[in-house]
Structures are given as C-alpha cells and as structure tokens.
Amino acid sequence: MNLILLFANDVWSGTTCFLANGRRTDHIRSVLRSSIGDSIRVGLYGGAQGSARVEAIDDSGVTLSVQLTESPPARHRFDIVLALPRPKMLRRILRTVAEFGVSNLHLINSARVDKSYWQSPLLSQAKLSDALMAGMERSQDTIAPVVHCHPRFRPFVEDRLSLICNGRPCWITDRGAPVALSQTPAAPAVVMIGPEGGFVPFEIELATRVVAQRVHLGERILSVDTALPSVLAQGLDVD
Amino acid sequence: MNLILLFANDVWSGTTCFLANGRRTDHIRSVLRSSIGDSIRVGLYGGAQGSARVEAIDDSGVTLSVQLTESPPARHRFDIVLALPRPKMLRRILRTVAEFGVSNLHLINSARVDKSYWQSPLLSQAKLSDALMAGMERSQDTIAPVVHCHPRFRPFVEDRLSLICNGRPCWITDRGAPVALSQTPAAPAVVMIGPEGGFVPFEIELATRVVAQRVHLGERILSVDTALPSVLAQGLDVD
Numbered sequence: 001m002n003l004i005l006l007f008a009n010d011v012w013s014g015t016t017c018f019l020a021n022g023r024r025t026d027h028i029r030s031v032l033r034s035s036i037g038d039s040i041r042v043g044l045y046g047g048a049q050g051s052a053r054v055e056a057i058d059d060s061g062v063t064l065s066v067q068l069t070e071s072p073p074a075r076h077r078f079d080i081v082l083a084l085p086r087p088k089m090l091r092r093i094l095r096t097v098a099e100f101g102v103s104n105l106h107l108i109n110s111a112r113v114d115k116s117y118w119q120s121p122l123l124s125q126a127k128l129s130d131a132l133m134a135g136m137e138r139s140q141d142t143i144a145p146v147v148h149c150h151p152r153f154r155p156f157v158e159d160r161l162s163l164i165c166n167g168r169p170c171w172i173t174d175r176g177a178p179v180a181l182s183q184t185p186a187a188p189a190v191v192m193i194g195p196e197g198g199f200v201p202f203e204i205e206l207a208t209r210v211v212a213q214r215v216h217l218g219e220r221i222l223s224v225d226t227a228l229p230s231v232l233a234q235g236l237d238v239d
Numbered sequence: 240m241n242l243i244l245l246f247a248n249d250v251w252s253g254t255t256c257f258l259a260n261g262r263r264t265d266h267i268r269s270v271l272r273s274s275i276g277d278s279i280r281v282g283l284y285g286g287a288q289g290s291a292r293v294e295a296i297d298d299s300g301v302t303l304s305v306q307l308t309e310s311p312p313a314r315h316r317f318d319i320v321l322a323l324p325r326p327k328m329l330r331r332i333l334r335t336v337a338e339f340g341v342s343n344l345h346l347i348n349s350a351r352v353d354k355s356y357w358q359s360p361l362l363s364q365a366k367l368s369d370a371l372m373a374g375m376e377r378s379q380d381t382i383a384p385v386v387h388c389h390p391r392f393r394p395f396v397e398d399r400l401s402l403i404c405n406g407r408p409c410w411i412t413d414r415g416a417p418v419a420l421s422q423t424p425a426a427p428a429v430v431m432i433g434p435e436g437g438f439v440p441f442e443i444e445l446a447t448r449v450v451a452q453r454v455h456l457g458e459r460i461l462s463v464d465t466a467l468p469s470v471l472a473q474g475l476d477v478d
Binding site for chain 1: 313461
C-alpha cells in the first residue's frame with residue numbers, strides 16, 4: 001500500500017476520518033508503524049488525494065486528519081479488451097490494469113475461453129473491486145478501472161466495439177501481424193488481447209472487418225499475463 | 240506448451256526419440272490429441288528446433304521421429320539484474336524472462352529483500368529449470384536463461400557489475416529518474432530492477448557511481464511482476 005484509500009462511507013467528521021480496525025489500520029500499525037503526528041499518504045476512492053496526519057491510534061481504530069489537495073495521476077491512453085482469463089490469472093490481471101491506470105477493461109468471450117471462467121466468483125462486483133484496489137494502492141491511484149463483461153463475442157464485436165472505440169483506433173494483437181504495436185501512433189486507442197492460444201481466425205477476421213487493425217508484440221508467443229503489461233508498457237506516455 | 244522440449248538424455252536412437260510417460264506425453268495425448276502420423280513442434284533443449292512425426296503411442300510412452308532444422312529465436316537484447324522477489328512471485332518472474340528470451344538473469348540482494356527469500360527451495364537448480372521451461376515451452380524457445388544468484392549487494396555492484404556490463408550501458412530503474420527507459424538507444428544493455436518498494440538511495444548511489452544510469456518506467460509505482468515485463472516489452476526489437 002503506497003496510498004491508503006479512504007471511502008465516502010468511512011466515518012467522517014469534517015476533514016477527520018476514523019478508520020475502524022481492518023486491513024488499512026493493520027497496515028498503518030504494522031507496516032508503516034505510524035505514530036501520532038505522522039503524515040501518511042491517502043486518497044479518496046474516486047476522488048482527490050493528499051496526506052493525512054495520524055491523530056489517534058486506539059483499540060478501535062485510527063483517526064486521521066485529512067487534506068486532499070492533489071488530482072489523481074493521469075489515466076493510461078489505452079482501453080483494454082481482453083479475452084476472459086482463467087480465474088487464477090484474473091486477479092493479477094485486474095491488479096495490473098489498475099496499476100497502469102486503465103480507464104476501461106472489457107472482458108470478452110472467445111472461442112478459447114473456457115465457459116466455466118464466466119462462473120468465477122471473482123467476477124462479482126465486490127471481488128473485482130478488491131482486486132482493483134490492490135493495484136490502486138500500489139500505484140497511488142484513486143480511480144478504479146471500470147470493468148465490463150461481455151459474455152458473447154459476436155454481439156460484442158458487431159454491436160459494441162465501434163461504439164466503444166468512438167473514433168479511436170482499435171488494435172488487435174495477432175502474432176505475425178504486419179506492424180508492431182510499438183510502431184503505432186502514440187494516441188488514445190483500444191487494444192484487444194486474446195486468450196492463451198490467441199484469437200481464432202474467425203475472431204480476427206470479424207474484428208478487423210468491423211474496426212480493428214492487427215498488430216504484433218514481437219515474434220514470441222507470450223502468456224496473457226505477460227502480453228498485458230507488455231501492451232500497457234508500450235502505451236506509456238513519455239514526456 | 241507450444242513446443243515439446245526434448246533432452247539429450249531422452250531415449251534416442253538416431254533421429255528417433257522415445258518419451259517415457261510424463262508431462263510431455265500427457266500433453267501430446269490430452270491437449271494436442273495427437274495420432275500416429277501427426278506432426279508436432281519440438282526442440283532440443285539448448286539446441287535446434289523443428290518438427291517431429293508421431294510414430295507410436297503406447298502404454299509406456301510416445302515415439303517421435305525428429306527433424307531439427309531451425310535455429311532457436313533470437314535472444315532479448317537486455318540482461319536483467321533483479322532484486323530477489325518473494326518466492327510466490329519468483330516462479331512467474333522466471334517464466335517471464337524465459338518467455339522473452341533473456342540470456343542472463345542476475346538475482347541480487349537489496350535492503351528491501353527479505354533474507355528468508357534466499358532460502359526458497361525454488362532457487363535449487365532443478366526448480367529453476369522447471370520454472371524456466373514453462374516459459375520456453377510457451378514461447379517456443381530451446382535456450383534457457385542462465386540464472387545467477389548474488390546474495391550480497393555491495394560486492395555484486397563493486398566487483399561484478401562492470402564485468403557483467405562489459406561495455407554495455409547499465410540502466411537502473413528509479414521512479415523520478417530524468418529519462419525513460421523507452422527513450423534510451425535500442426542497443427544491448429543491462430537493466431536493474433529493484434524490489435517492491437524500490438532500491439534504497441544508498442543502492443542507487445553505489446550503482447550509479449560504478450556504472451549504472453537512472454531511468455524511469457513512467458510516473459507510476461509498479462509491482463515487480465509488472466515492472467519486469469514492462470522493461471522487457473520496451474526492449475523488444477522491432478523490424
């Protein structure tokens with residue numbers, strides 16, 4: 001946790017926030033080892049960030065005096081469309097998109113997505129939020145990516161994809177594509193990443209017919225949990 | 240497994256290779272669902288790769304007729320120096336460096352590396368090999384990264400780092416550095432990645448005094464398992 005997330009439904013009194021005992025107070029006590037008077041980095045979930053002075057630490061929780069003066073960091077310039085990964089990998093995927101500050105993650109079906117993955121309890125709103133917050137706490141972000149689920153490939157591509165792109169280019173990762181993602185213009189875009197084994201030819205064909213353009217990530221076959229940060233690293237804006 | 244790794248100590252007779260029952264034959268039977276006469280992709284560990292014809296499948300194993308005609312894919316242009324991650328993350332880290340075809344991975348100590356990590360059974364040669372092979376099988380590589388362990392930071396930096404670099408630039412990742420890794424020349428290099436929480440100032444100072452130059456990976460704090468593929472993605476050669 002490089003930032004403690006505060007919530008509108010914590011116990012507020014003006015700019016004073018009381019955190020009842022839990023994961024955050026454990027972190028303040030045991031990792032930060034904060035004492036009264038110390039300053040810690042905080043952010044309001046969905047809002048501004050800044051610092052907080054530790055006012056009290058007692059058996060019931062931690063009281064903070066909060067000053068929120070900074071904007072959250074900039075969002076990543078890519079929205080991501082990703083074939084739903086297996087549950088074991090999904091949690092890390094969610095953390096990664098939150099670390100990079102992706103605005104929208106569209107989880108879609110694909111021929112090589114096991115149907116059972118859509119039944120994962122991790123897709124509940126509460127579990128999704130927990131996994132995203134792990135990334136936000138890491139990268140000091142207060143804005144959560146919005147996760148959209150599209151359990152049918154064809155209606156997603158035919159009816160939704162162009163609307164989602166809304167004029168932005170849509171890159172679909174496909175080994176052997178004629179151009180590398182890193183060679184595309186440094187502009188906002190939507191990037192589609194397939195499942196382990198890749199999109200099947202029909203899917204590539206349909207997506208490119210509608211809006212997508214094929215790009216590659218180098219000559220090697222990469223796992224999804226390697227391909228995703230590779231895509232996001234190549235979309236980092238450099239000043 | 241996008242390639243079945245064969246070993247010199249498999250049972251060879253000329254170009255015929257017998258695979259005794261195990262993980263590879265399970266894959267041939269259950270995932271590839273190969274029949275006699277089918278061709279599968281194979282590679283000799285440490286050597287060339289090509290195809291094999293399935294000659295026999297019986298209770299004891301699978302017999303292949305092997306043709307090794309292709310060179311392994313090119314190596315990545317970065318060697319990686321990485322503060323030893325926690326064991327849970329190390330296995331994935333090893334897979335990632337193998338997927339990208341890194342030639343050398345130097346695992347080093349750092350102030351923020353828990354001493355207990357050096358006791359991980361995963362650091363045994365056999366376990367390291369297994370974890371690396373998972374990446375090689377993924378990316379169709381037959382060359383394993385060489386993993387070097389350096390359990391003392393200062394002697395590593397003072398006595399070894401310049402020799403390892405051998406004239407190549409050495410980039411050390413440090414948030415707030417004046418230049419981005421992606422802005423550095425597309426040439427062979429050694430890249431140092433810190434532990435969760437980053438290198439401490441003394442470590443940055445010592446490394447830069449000896450040979451390293453500070454680079455950043457964007458404005459955000461990234462987890463080690465996100466930072467590593469980000470570094471490697473930014474070092475991909477694009478034709």
